[in-house]
Amino acid sequence: MKSWSRSENYIFNDMLRKSEQLITELVQDEEDFKDIVTIERIANILIIRLRKFLKVMDDEEIYNMLKEMQSLKKMRAPQKHKLVEVIRKFWN
Numbered sequence: 001m002k003s004w005s006r007s008e009n010y011i012f013n014d015m016l017r018k019s020e021q022l023i024t025e026l027v028q029d030e031e032d033f034k035d036i037v038t039i040e041r042i043a044n045i046l047i048i049r050l051r052k053f054l055k056v057m058d059d060e061e062i063y064n065m066l067k068e069m070q071s072l073k074k075m076r077a078p079q080k081h082k083l084v085e086v087i088r089k090f091w092n
Contacts, residue, residue: 043086
């Protein structure tokens, strides 16, 4: 990931943790990840909370961040790539 100041790193981790809580409430089982609406809602949660950080991250860094998120462990790789696509479309 990008090198951020200590305070930015703290803010990032805090917002990521809060995003994980919201995603956990949104997703009940693996089947929920197959719905594009759910993927878009997850993207919105991440964009709202992590906008400053996602803007400067490239696609690979975003994908690696998603892989590390506990709430998205059951999400398959193609769905994670779709989520990265949806996040990227926000700025295009």
